[in-house]
């Protein structure tokens with residue numbers, strides 16, 4: 001894999017002069033941006049003082065979502081919306097932090113895809129609080145030690161994350177956001193020779209997602225399960241002749257070489273996370289609502305329940321069943337629907353649904369996440 005360093009020819013004097021002139025213009029733009037960013041931070045500080053006096057939370061998901069939507073709609077390039085939105089997420093993150101740093105609980109350790117999702121959504125000017133399990137993420141937010149948490153709820157290939165659904169059955173926390181994170185697995189190692197790799201470490205789910213690639217490209221290697229993709233990266237950094245599968249951030253953190261990227265068997269491999277917190281989020285116009293309900297053990301009860309939503313033209317984006325645990329062979333149904341609980345047709349549908357089911361809880365209405373690919 002070693003290739004000779006390419007010979008970079010020095011630019012002509014004319015090209016160098018033009019580059020220098022453009023760099024001076026960039027310096028000027030950067031000075032203006034800095035001044036504007038500080039002006040924006042001062043405005044955020046003013047808002048922060050007013051919110052504090054009124055007892056309002058620093059984090060306002062619907063405003064952040066609306067602001068990013070408006071910027072994306074008004075953007076005429078050349079920066080693609082994806083890049084523009086991630087720059088502004090960082091700007092908002094910094095302006096939020098000058099008011100009060102947000103503490104985010106997520107399923108740790110650092111440099112896993114959950115960590116990546118937390119940074120993607122909240123920006124890097126936050127206190128990141130990695131937890132040892134999904135239940136611990138809920139406890140951190142319930143106790144107030146963290147204002148928000150982020151938990152995985154489903155993967156495009158592997159389906160539902162049961163441990164998160166179980167927590168939603170009993171918690172009083174609300175869903176206040178949604179994040180889609182592309183899971184782009186890389187193979188990382190100290191060396192750069194694929195043939196010399198004898199062991200590949202990773203989390204069982206990551207190994208399962210890359211099984212086909214491993215069979216084709218590393219038939220000689222044994223696979224070894226690790227508690228997380230980040231732990232696998234650490235193990236690869238400590239074990240010569242081994243490799244790990246995980247996020248590129250873990251490779252960077254452990255100074256490992258990325259030998260192959262996007263090695264998951266299905267190119268569309270995305271995990272959906274939910275943001276949990278204590279606040280009710282008002283509508284932003286692009287909302288979803290998560291609910292959970294139990295139906296009576298009678299023929300047609302689920303059919304009737306869903307019929308109420310269909311009658312009012314409410315679109316469902318997901319339905320999932322999960323054993324209730326307290327009564328054997330009884331199930332809770334998790335449904336996500338388009339719209340906010342305050343939208344008249346959603347409010348009407350939820351009231352009608354309530355009359356058909358044994359127990360209904362609205363987990364929260366929140367700005368719909370953007371599906372990145």
Ligand SMILES: O=C(O)C(=O)C[C@]1(C(=O)O)C=C[C@@H](O)C=C1
Nearest residue numbers: 044047058059060063092095096
């Ligand atoms: O609008 C607010 O409430 C702000 O505090 C400003 C701001 C921003 O930077 O735009 C920061 C944090 C909030 O979550 C939403 C928006």
